[in-house]
Amino acid sequence: MAVETIEQQLQAHGIHPTAARILVLQKLSELTHPVSMTELETELETMDKSTIFRTLNVLLEHHAIHSFEDGSGSTKYEICRCESTVCRVENRHIHFYCEECRRTFCIEDVKIPVVALPEGYRIETINYTVKGLCPECSKRKPIV
Amino acid sequence: MAVETIEQQLQAHGIHPTAARILVLQKLSELTHPVSMTELETELETMDKSTIFRTLNVLLEHHAIHSFEDGSGSTKYEICRCESTVCRVENRHIHFYCEECRRTFCIEDVKIPVVALPEGYRIETINYTVKGLCPECSKRKPIV
DNA sequence: TGTCAGTTTGCAACCGGGTTGCATGATGGG
DNA sequence: CCCATCATGCAACCCGGTTGCAAACTGACA
Numbered sequence: 001m002a003v004e005t006i007e008q009q010l011q012a013h014g015i016h017p018t019a020a021r022i023l024v025l026q027k028l029s030e031l032t033h034p035v036s037m038t039e040l041e042t043e044l045e046t047m048d049k050s051t052i053f054r055t056l057n058v059l060l061e062h063h064a065i066h067s068f069e070d071g072s073g074s075t076k077y078e079i080c081r082c083e084s085t086v087c088r089v090e091n092r093h094i095h096f097y098c099e100e101c102r103r104t105f106c107i108e109d110v111k112i113p114v115v116a117l118p119e120g121y122r123i124e125t126i127n128y129t130v131k132g133l134c135p136e137c138s139k140r141k142p143i144v
Numbered sequence: 145m146a147v148e149t150i151e152q153q154l155q156a157h158g159i160h161p162t163a164a165r166i167l168v169l170q171k172l173s174e175l176t177h178p179v180s181m182t183e184l185e186t187e188l189e190t191m192d193k194s195t196i197f198r199t200l201n202v203l204l205e206h207h208a209i210h211s212f213e214d215g216s217g218s219t220k221y222e223i224c225r226c227e228s229t230v231c232r233v234e235n236r237h238i239h240f241y242c243e244e245c246r247r248t249f250c251i252e253d254v255k256i257p258v259v260a261l262p263e264g265y266r267i268e269t270i271n272y273t274v275k276g277l278c279p280e281c282s283k284r285k286p287i288v
Numbered sequence: 289t290g291t292c293a294g295t296t297t298g299c300a301a302c303c304g305g306g307t308t309g310c311a312t313g314a315t316g317g318g
Numbered sequence: 319c320c321c322a323t324c325a326t327g328c329a330a331c332c333c334g335g336t337t338g339c340a341a342a343c344t345g346a347c348a
Contacts, residue, residue, distance in 0.1 A: 018314090018325060037305070048327045053306070055325095069213045071271060073335085074305060096265060113257035115272075120279025121240060127215060128259075129271045135264025162296065162343090181334070192298045197335070199296095217306085218334060289348100296343070303336075314325070 013062040020047060024055045025079065028065060034076035034095065034104050063087060070097040070104045070129045078106070090114045094128045100137035157206040164191060168199045169223065172209060178220035178239065178248050207231060214241040214248045214273045222250070234258045238272045244281035 006026050010017040027043055028035070035043075040052050056077055059065040063086060067077050076095075080087050092112050096105040112128045133141060150170050154161040171187055172179070179187075184196050200221055203209040207230060211221050220239075224231050236256050240249040256272045277285060 016315095016324080020326070049305095050307075050328080051326055069215055069271075071213055094259060096261065099268060107261060110259050110261065113259060115238060115254050115257060115274075117240065117251060117254065117274065118279075120282055121274070122277040122282045123274055124243060124276035125274075127213075127271060127273045127275065130259075130261065130265070130267055130269075131271065132268035133266040135262075138264055138266045160295080160344095164297070193334090194299080194336075195297055291346105291348085293346090294344085296341105298341085299339090301337085301339105303334105305332105305334095307332075308330085310328090310330105312325105312327080315323080317322095318320090 009064065013059075013064040015058060015062050015064060020051050020055050021058065023047065024052060025059065025064065028077060028079040031078075033106060034068070034070075034078040036072070036074040036076055038074060040077070066092065068095060068127050068129065070095055071131055072097060072102060072104065076104055089123065089126050092126075094130065096130045096132070096134065098134035098137055099131055100133055100141065103134065105134060153208065157203075157208040159202060159206050159208060164195050164199050165202065167191065168196060169203065169208065172221065172223040175222075177250060178212070178214075178222040180216070180218040180220055182218060184221070210236065212239060212271050212273065214239055215275055216241060216246060216248065220248055233267065233270050236270075238274065240274045240276070240278065242278035242281055243275055244277055244285065247278065249278060 004012075006022050006029065007017045010021055010025060015021060023044055024040065024047075027040060037049070037052055037056065041047075041049055044052065056065070056067070060067055064080060065077050066080050066087070067075050070076050082088075082091060090111060093106055093108045094110045094112055096107055097103075098105070112126050114126065117123065148156075150166050150173065151161045154165055154169060159165060167188055168184065168191075171184065181193070181196055181200065185191070185193055188196065200209070200211070204211055208224060209221050210224050210231070211219050214220050226232075226235060234255060237250055237252045238254045238256055240251055241247075242249070256270050258270065261267065
């Protein structure tokens with residue numbers, strides 16, 4: 001993807017660029033790890049929770065960002081770094097949730113394996129999250 | 145697995161069989177689809193929410209049942225039908241969540257694809273849930 | 289069989305993520 | 319410049335999940 005401003009990214013996805021949307025997308029593009037709504041709330045103190053909520057939904061609907069559940073109890077959001085405006089599910093990477101330190105990792109190198117479903121199912125998105133111990137915590141904990 | 149009573153199943157997993165635990169496991173073994181805590185609550189009217197909650201956790205800890213997040217917002221539970229008392233992740237089937245009718249389907253025939261993670265990660269469990277439209281709803285909705 | 293410690297359960301209250309209604313504020317087209 | 323429309327903040331709410339505590343139960347031992 002060519003270098004472009006946040007505003008251009010929004011417009012490319014057909015989203016009317018407002019201050020809130022620029023700020024949220026900006027923040028998401030800065031962060032190197034997926035964040036929850038609550039984390040965004042603390043990052044963007046000036047912005048109301050409901051605004052963040054609605055902004056994230058707009059970004060999601062227009063496929064400017066992804067969301068997924070990692071089992072931490074709160075949905076995580078991350079910017080979509082696809083070339084095109086539509087991001088195919090097989091291009092998305094998997095995530096790892098550490099049950100010890102409760103951090104969520106992007107495993108950029110590993111893409112979501114796509115299975116074949118029985119006739120009739122229409123796939124919209126796939127959630128592939130591995131849970132366990134991250135390398136750091138794994139070292140500290142003995143093998144059972 | 146040989147035919148055995150719910151009580152025996154509990155004991156096989158090292159769980160002290162109490163009335164509540166038998167009822168919950170009983171109910172889970174009857175149901176053919178994964179259920180949320182709330183659904184269990186309505187199924188088992190006599191039992192308190194907190195009891196169900198704690199019971200599910202006991203069953204989970206002892207690997208008598210599985211849980212997973214389907215993106216509906218509430219965790220789903222289903223009985224573990226593995227031969228052995230430990231259920232390997234590659235034997236588990238995937239789930240499909242219909243965004244239209246909000247039902248969760250077991251796709252028994254399709255097992256969770258297991259990926260290789262970078263050095264250091266210790267895998268405990270994998271959540272693989274496909275979201276989209278189920279065959280029924282797919283028929284009713286035009287292709288975009 | 290009675291007693292006691294440890295376990296299980298129900299009740300009530302709580303927490304926090306997510307969601308909504310409503311009123312105000314910004315925006316862009318005519 | 320004005321109005322319709324969209325975006326935002328505020329406050330309240332909903333609901334799944336969680337916890338503290340006291341009462342009920344259970345099982346081991348005397």
